Amino acid sequence: MEWLEARRAVKTALMLGVIVFFVVMMARAIIGSYTLTPQSTAEDLKGLPLWKIPIVYLLDYAGHGWLCLGFAFTIAGVFSEFLPQSFMLRFMSSGKKISYLVATVLAPVFCVCSCTMVPIFTGLLYAGAGIGPALTFLLVAPANNILADIITIQVLGWRIAVADMIAAGIAAVAIGYFVSKTPWGREFESRFTRNPGNPAQATAVELVKQPLDERLWNALKFGGYLAKRILPAFFIGLVAVSYVQAFFPEELVKAYLTGPFGVIVAALLGGPLYTPTLIEVALGKALVNLGMAPGATVAWLMGQPYDIPNSMSTYRIVGWKIVITYGVLSFITAVLSGLIYGIFVGTF
Secondary structure, eight states: OHHHHHHHHHHHHHHHHHHHHHHHHHHHHHHTTOOOSOOOOHHHHHTSOTTHHHHHHHHHHHHHHHHHHHHHHHHHHHHHHHSOHHHHHHHSOTTOTHHHHHHHHHHHHHOSSGGGHHHHHHHHHHHTOOHHHHHHHHHHHHHHSHHHHHHHHHHHOHHHHHHHHHHHHHHHHHHHHHHHHSHHHHHHHHHHHHOOOOTTTTTOOTTSOOOHHHHHHHHHHHHHHHHHHHHHHHHHHHHHHHHHHHHSOHHHHHHSOSHHHHHHHHHHHHTTTTOOHHHHHHHHHHHHHTTOOHHHHHHHHTTGGGOHHHHHHHHHHHOHHHHHHHHHHHHHHHHHHHHHHHHHHTOO
16 A cells, blocks of 8 residues: 555656746746747748648747746646635626726736646636636737736837727626627537546546546546647647748738728737737837837737637537627727727827
């Protein structure tokens, strides 16, 4: 029996070590402002053979984004296993207004890169969160996470950053609430609650308290399950984005990012092009230097919730109806936010 206990203790320590490693490394990356996103530019990709463009982009992404992804899937598993069902039903169900406030508070803490959104969003769903608050979390995370806030303030100024944070928060709550009231939102929530399909918890009996090592293994196993389910679609989306980044004519972007029409164009480009946090802000700054108006800048920053890779990943979890609904609403709110900010500052 003693050797079994010793084996269990070693197993527990190793699994705790994995979780602590990702948490500490992510905190270190945030504090040190380390680059967690790909650095490939259009110039880097244009001269490559067609077959090599996605390979270079994916390797670049993997080299910079492995920490974000590892952190995201690990935390998603921990959420699913250790967040009490009673907490989720009390504070993250679609029927309670406080749930949306809780979601907007959780998002900045746990999401530091757009690639972490879908895994943690899925972990919340599997833990028992309602589709409305979980979507609010998913949508508010790109704009209101710690890394995005710091970088945006430093690069684009506090006025743009504050406008983006306020607009993103309001839009995320409104969209999450709206989707939770749609027939497909209600149907998904009902089906997901009855049969979440969590392989790590499907046979669990709530009255029997599992040992810590088993629960940690369940958490890591579920994180791996999410990775296998989400990453293939995510990487397919990145392949598409690599070609867009390589061949999309920059002169068109420079010419059509002013005025009300420029707000619409910025909202269209900000999402589908998928520009991770650091690249999004840096590219936004470059476009501002070339004449992009303030209203278009806000619309640009609000585009990430409906980017191609994350939309494809989310579809694997919630289906196309919910993805299309929140994508269209996110685009509309991005345009409205850009127009309102343009009116507020006196220039589009």
